[in-house]
Amino acid sequence: MTTKPTALIVGAGISGLSAAWWLDKAGWRSILIERSAAIRDGGYVMSLAGPSRKTIKEMGLQDTLEQMSIKFEENIILDKGGHELIRFKYEDVHGSGPEGSLAICRDDLARIISQHLPEGADIRFSETLGDVSEEGDKIKATLKTSGESIEADLLIGADGIRSDVRSRFWRDVDCLEHLGYSYAVYDVEGTATDTHTSTCVTYNSPGHADILYELRDKRLAGLHLWRDDAVHLNDRADRMKTVREATEGAGIKAVSDVVNQAEKAGCTPVVDSLTMVNLPQWSKGRVLLLGDAAHCLTLISGQGAGMALVSAEILGKELQATKDVAHALANHGRRLRPAITRLQDRSRSMAAVYVTKNWLGYFVRNLILKILPYRWIVAWLADSAKAELKLLNE
Template sequence: MTPTDQLRNVRTNPRPKVLISGASIAGPALAFWLNRYGYEVTVVEKAGALRDGGYPIDVRGTALEVVRRMGILPGLRDAHIDLRRLTFLDGDGGEVASVDPHTLTGGVAGQDIEVRRGDLTRALHTAVRDDVEFLFDDRVDTLDQSGHGVDVTFRRGGRRTFDMVFGADGLHSRTRAFVFGPEERYHRYLGYCFAGFTMRNTFGLSHETVLWNTPGRAAALYAVGGGDDVHAFLNFARPRAPFDAFRNPEAQRDLVASVFADAGWEVPGMVAAMHDADDLFFDTVSQIRMERWSVGRVALVGDAAYAPSFLTGQGSSLALVGAYMLAASLADRDHAAGFAAYEHSTRHFVTVNQDQVGEGDAALFPATARALERRNEMLRALGGAVPAAEGRPAHSALTLPEPMALRRA
């Protein structure tokens, strides 16, 4: 079917109705491209509004081309965080090494961007808000597939039928649970837990990250600029995921406090600030690995389908690229053929990025004294130099197809 034929069909046939669950990164990116290809899009989000703030995130490699094609790259460059230094400390707070951040991330200075998560979410929402329907403070309560579509009931009482439904609702996706079964089937725990929150910048930090380590424990302070607040981060190795703490913030705080009870440097103050923080985020360091990303008329995208873990630095980029590839695969195909094309074209890129880290293999957070010393030796040897890249990096391991000419009639 030619683009002209597709455009004619859009003008003469009702626009297919689709629902996207999740309005963070993958959701609005998918909404943008599906709207472009002629779909009538609704996005449902359990939060009452866009989530502002959040940790800084990277947009690198292929994902940069996605945001360029969306027209939001200039604004993201304006919001770019100029992180200038990454300093590593030992257990006593002494400096081990201070390096250029790109030395370790594999990023390219002047090309890759790092922004606050809220800045990216807001840019994506702004790009699509006038063309799609957003339902905030709501969520899918039931989802039932039939021959004619997907019947959905919402928590706030509405009921609708959609031609397709997409789960872009993160690592702990409800859409995935509805259609594919319990998270435990797909959850790959990588041996670490973390807690993140903001606290007062009483340390004089500016445009830098300071990372303290002892075997199996890490504490970081990330100063986005020279402002009054810093992002605090506490990470620790644990043999089994503490699933019983996921829905109990006090249990989370108690667990973290017990792990860091005898820690030095600035950690006691960080633990105290954690107890008072109103933005604590606690989770495991995990991946989602699935043999397939769709069933019937329901498909997953982003962390819901293939969370790579923050250790790769590629979660947001995979979400952006996956959304682009999913929409492109559906531009000239029905749902069955489109979902198959999506998996065929995107899975290698996902796997290459997920394979950057293995279970218990976090280079920045060594779990044993010997591994920590090896890492420190490596940091000292770098001497601030950025090593030459070998081959094609994982974050650029996919060339995007050109967007089709079809526009919404």
């Protein structure tokens, strides 16, 4: 009986879980190690569109995710005074049906993938990577918690933007690009403000974008973006204080009310900087980076989860096509790179549209939203969201 090649995957988020699923299809077994005690809760709603919709269909997850998806009707954009600038129908920008964008909570997506993992995928929670080295065509690793020694044919770093695997094997590479913004996300009990049911409401002010949207089970999510040159927000102990101070600068009562509600409920928001990862290569020998560890797109692009799914599919199919691991990893990078480059370029350009840098930018952006025909604005948003994804099909 032939022994299956083994991948040691660090991180059981969407990238790591998806990789384990596709590696099984390629005839590999996977050992996933995850620092947390279980699949992580929380995070913002993400969009699956284009190639990622085909990926989840091939994984047999489409029907389940459709049932769990958030059914947005409109996105209403308001100015600092609460006056409506424009309202988009969600399907006008993101499409509808099987070809449209699917809005899903990050933790829901991760849990569904984990529940559909094959028997060949072994998840070790509350576990981290100890000593690790590449010796010939093998990876030799020790797990820090259990002390177990593992020999693998591939080490995959799917451990996020501040990847431990990347810091070990790409030691001298300065790859973090801070975009000059920070964000916070959390959810509380409640429904969308006023009559904005099944709607995403965006309050804009210079240097701020505060977004409220309704989740399932009468939960209300808050997503805040603001101009900020700090790059260590994830290390701050009092995250709710950070959110309160950031949103006070916008001076919008509806937003302050939700922040106060979250603070009273004892919420612990996710707070971090909008930072991209730029690397000239995503693999070295038998070590591969996936997802945010390799090419964080930030939430501005709206395609981070989708690209994680597609990247895992490409990896699995390349490894299935050849036993030459180096060749498979090179092909994976070659096929994925053009779309990632375009999406990162989009993150840079769109950030200043979502969160204007100053009063002048704020007035100009608002004026454009008021005077341009609705169909022009919708066409621009829809085309910019889809253009990069077409590269994966070429």
